[in-house]
Amino acid sequence: MKLYIKNMVCSRCIMVVKQQLETLKLQPTLVSMGEIELAKPASEKQLKLLDESLKELGFELLNDQKQKHIEKIKTLLIKKVQSGEIEEHFSITGFLSKSLNKDYSYISRLFSEVEGITIEQFFILQKIEKVKELLVYGELSLGEISYRLGYSSVAHLSAQFKKVTGLTPTHFKKIGSHHRHSLDNIRHK
Numbered sequence: 001m002k003l004y005i006k007n008m009v010c011s012r013c014i015m016v017v018k019q020q021l022e023t024l025k026l027q028p029t030l031v032s033m034g035e036i037e038l039a040k041p042a043s044e045k046q047l048k049l050l051d052e053s054l055k056e057l058g059f060e061l062l063n064d065q066k067q068k069h070i071e072k073i074k075t076l077l078i079k080k081v082q083s084g085e086i087e088e089h090f091s092i093t094g095f096l097s098k099s100l101n102k103d104y105s106y107i108s109r110l111f112s113e114v115e116g117i118t119i120e121q122f123f124i125l126q127k128i129e130k131v132k133e134l135l136v137y138g139e140l141s142l143g144e145i146s147y148r149l150g151y152s153s154v155a156h157l158s159a160q161f162k163k164v165t166g167l168t169p170t171h172f173k174k175i176g177s178h179h180r181h182s183l184d185n186i187r188h189k
Contacts, residue, residue, distance in 0.1 A: 001038040003050075004068040006060040008034045009078050013059070020053050034075040070114050072100065073107060074122070081126040084134075086150030092123055128164045131157065135173045142169055 008017060010033075018031040021038075026046060030037035042050065051061040062068050076099050080086060093104045096119070100107060111119045127149050134145045142154050151157040161169050 001041040003036040003038065003042075003047075004062040004071055005034055005036060005054065006062055006067065006071055007058055008071075009074070016057055017054065017059060020050070020057065024049055024053065026050065033079060034071045066110060066114055069100075069102075069107070069110055073111055073119065076100075077119070077123050078126055081123070081130050081149070084130065084148045086127075086148070088147075088150050088152055090150045092119055124160060124164065128161055131161055131169065132165075132172065135169055136176065138173070 005017060008014065014031050014033065017036065018028060021028045021031065021036065024046060026042055027039040028036055029039050047061065054061055062071060073096060076096065077092075080090075080095065096102075096107050097104045108119055111122070115122065130149060131145055134140050134148075135142075140148070142157065146154045146157040149157070151160070158169055161167070161172070165172060167175075
């Protein structure tokens with residue numbers, strides 16, 4: 001039995017959800033970002049208990065098909081950004097169409113309708129959070145960050161960073177990490 005979970009966006013989320021499943025004796029065979037696979041079907045009572053316990057932790061069991069598609073889109077894009085390996089001419093359109101085996105215009109329309117922002121805006125917000133993370137760690141230069149996240153130049157990264165945050169990457173690095181957001185709370189302003 002496959003279940004979809006909203007707001008599962010990091011390895012810590014996976015660990016917490018897995019613990020919850022084990023507590024409820026649901027025998028997960030797979031727990032990954034946004035998805036759970038159970039060894040055997042859960043009863044209505046078990047699903048209700050799971051949903052309640054997940055909500056207490058900031059997650060949500062998805063029943064709606066549209067929401068399932070949205071979470072899959074988010075999960076794919078978050079994984080891509082978190083990998084830190086985005087090629088310069090990366091195509092969101094091609095990537096999502098191929099990964100989901102769906103027409104991009106449908107995916108794009110659905111995402112915008114439900115989330116209130118475009119897929120491209122969501123992707124940019126994710127990339128900017130990754131830039132913030134890498135700046136705070138201080139292990140990579142702005143040029144290296146730019147290259148890893150698929151920006152055509154440091155100037156392009158800096159302009160996009162300033163447009164989203166109101167700060168230059170250099171200024172952000174000086175003031176530190178208190179301006180970072182958790183991945184499930186990134187919203188378009």
